[in-house]
Amino acid sequence: MSIEVKKNSQIFPDSNNTYYPEDELQVSSLVKELYKKNIPTELIGTGSKSFIGNKVQSANKLSLSKLSGVIEYLPEELYIRVKANTPLELIEKELEKNNQELAFEPMDFGFIENGKSNKGTIAGYLSCNFAGSRRFKVGSVRDHILGFRGVNGKGDVIKSGGTVVKNVTGYDLSKLVAGSFGTLVALTEVTLKVLPKKRLSNAIIIYTEDKRLVNELFDKISSSSSEISGAVYVPEEPQDESYKQNKEIVFKFNDLDSKVSFLALRVEGDKVSIDERVKALTKELDLNKLNTSKLDIHQSVPFWRKINNLEIFEQTKNNLLRAVIPPSKGNELMQKLGNKYKYYIDWCGSLYWIEVSSKKNMRIVEIKELVKEIGGYLTIIKTSPEYDYGEAVFTVDDTRLLISEKIKKSFDPKRVFNPGKMYRGI
Numbered sequence: 389m390s391i392e393v394k395k396n397s398q399i400f401p402d403s404n405n406t407y408y409p410e411d412e413l414q415v416s417s418l419v420k421e422l423y424k425k426n427i428p429t430e431l432i433g434t435g436s437k438s439f440i441g442n443k444v445q446s447a448n449k450l451s452l453s454k455l456s457g458v459i460e461y462l463p464e465e466l467y468i469r470v471k472a473n474t475p476l477e478l479i480e481k482e483l484e485k486n487n488q489e490l491a492f493e494p495m496d497f498g499f500i501e502n503g504k505s506n507k508g509t510i511a512g513y514l515s516c517n518f519a520g521s522r523r524f525k526v527g528s529v530r531d532h533i534l535g536f537r538g539v540n541g542k543g544d545v546i547k548s549g550g551t552v553v554k555n556v557t558g559y560d561l562s563k564l565v566a567g568s569f570g571t572l573v574a575l576t577e578v579t580l581k582v583l584p585k586k587r588l589s590n591a592i593i594i595y596t597e598d599k600r601l602v603n604e605l606f607d608k609i610s611s612s613s614s615e616i617s618g619a620v621y622v623p624e625e626p627q628d629e630s631y632k633q634n635k636e637i638v639f640k641f642n643d644l645d646s647k648v649s650f651l652a653l654r655v656e657g658d659k660v661s662i663d664e665r666v667k668a669l670t671k672e673l674d675l676n677k678l679n680t681s682k683l684d685i686h687q688s689v690p691f692w693r694k695i696n697n698l699e700i701f702e703q704t705k706n707n708l709l710r711a712v713i714p715p716s717k718g719n720e721l722m723q724k725l726g727n728k729y730k731y732y733i734d735w736c737g738s739l740y741w742i743e744v745s746s747k748k749n750m751r752i753v754e755i756k757e758l759v760k761e762i763g764g765y766l767t768i769i770k771t772s773p774e775y776d777y778g779e780a781v782f783t784v785d786d787t788r789l790l791i792s793e794k795i796k797k798s799f800d801p802k803r804v805f806n807p808g809k810m811y812r813g814i
Contacts, residue, residue, distance in 0.1 A: 420543030436508030493520025530566030541800025618654030713764030746772030
């Protein structure tokens with residue numbers, strides 16, 4: 389062991405049993421010690437998404453909060469390389485200087501937890517792999533990761549990918565790490581693809597309670613050539629005191645009647661392009677036969693921000709579910725939900741955010757079984773205080789569970805990182 393490694397391995401936990409390494413070398417040295425002594429440890433950043441998943445079976449914590457900052461940003465090459473725990477807000481401010489953005493549309497989970505913004509870090513987004521409304525057009529977080537560096541459960545530094553948009557050398561480990569909730573790698577560095585920011589944004593609002601029509605419109609939108617970058621359906625709230633009645637307040641815009649059920653489409657680009665596509669959509673979707681309105685850029689931008697911030701579920705004390713299904717199965721799930729739950733549909737019919745009253749915990753099992761039957765999967769994002777944790781937080785079948793277990797062993801054979809975070813015993 390070199391003098392440098394010896395020096396950097398002297399990292400002691402604070403009174404809360406939390407380690408704070410300052411660089412990748414210290415992370416590696418520390419994890420080697422944890423591996424050697426077989427000490428399970430929870431990986432943490434700013435804690436913006438810590439409530440998602442099972443409680444980690446560990447008394448020790450490894451905070452990566454000091455690994456923050458922009459390493460390299462080349463706007464002309466469309467990429468930015470940052471330390472893994474760089475706050476999302478810092479990255480977005482840096483990209484804004486060059487009129488660029490992260491096209492996967494980062495979500496803000498701060499509102500459902502504390503009622504205020506808390507976007508967290510880029511490592512948190514990669515670990516969860518949750519993307520906003522553009523997901524059905526531009527892909528998820530994993531599709532915008534060009535590469536990463538990190539430390540596996542044995543303390544080895546590993547890296548994947550590079551700084552070019554097209555990289556086919558070797559296996560893309562980013563696909564495995566994305567959505568692993570910190571169970572495979574302690575991320576130290578992330579390289580992201582960035583894209584030019586759209587100049588303008590308009591939203592077409594279609595008012596309807598006809599669920600069959602909603603599914604027909606989603607189907608037409610998904611096959612449209614008009615480059616729609618957002619398609620969401622927000623039904624009326626259930627008349628149930630268990631749910632906070634805030635739909636009207638959250639979506640209070642001059643050109644939007646938020647009292648009723650509505651479907652919103654987003655069109656982005658320059659003014660000429662938007663006008664042409666709105667004309668095309670009017671014909672494609674027979675909009676002249678429907679009750680519609682339009683949100684200009686001053687209303688459209690904050691509208692989609694509120695959608696991606698899940699503000700309609702602000703500070704909920706109920707259970708919040710996230711279900712992803714084949715769009716063709718939308719009718720079955722919408723019939724099941726009826727007007728008994730507070731929910732909305734994103735990703736042009738693929739993504740359902742469903743709030744289930746704490747008084748109806750057993751209904752989660754029913755919804756989960758239906759989602760599995762129609763070929764989807766469900767994640768319990770937030771649980772009510774009354775929830776007994778009897779149902780698995782993440783949907784997984786026996787085959788995928790076995791695959792997950794083997795992947796975990798290859799990255800982290802002694803289960804040092806976040807044991808039990810996703811699946812009990814893994």
